[in-house]
Amino acid sequence: MKILPAxxxxxxxxxxxxxxxxxxxxxxxxxxxxxxxxxxxGFEPPFLLVGHSLGGLYAN
Structure with a gap:
């Protein structure tokens, strides 16, 4: 999760x-x-979802 702050x-x-x-x-x-x-x-669509492993299928 080091990339999240950047x-x-x-x-x-x-x-x-x-x-x-x-x-x-x-x-x-x-x-x-x-x-x-x-x-x-407070987030509103459209969303850019990035998922890892099974989360990638759910993001799709």
Whole structure:
């Protein structure tokens, strides 16, 4: 996460770890939860999402 401070100097940054890894939540719930988190923090679409591993699929 060393890059986040550098990026945050020129852009808004929101770092997120999803809930329920072991419970295998449905993809729709993960997307809804992320949208709600972004909205509650004052972010508005369009979003540029960057995901790692399975997070890349959810970002897509």
């Amino acid at each position: 990026i945050s100097e020129s852009s808004s940054v929101f770092s997120y770890n999803r809930f329920g890894v072991a419970g295998k939540p449905r993809r729709v719930n993960i997307v809804i939860t992320l949208r709600e988190a972004l909205t509650s923090e």
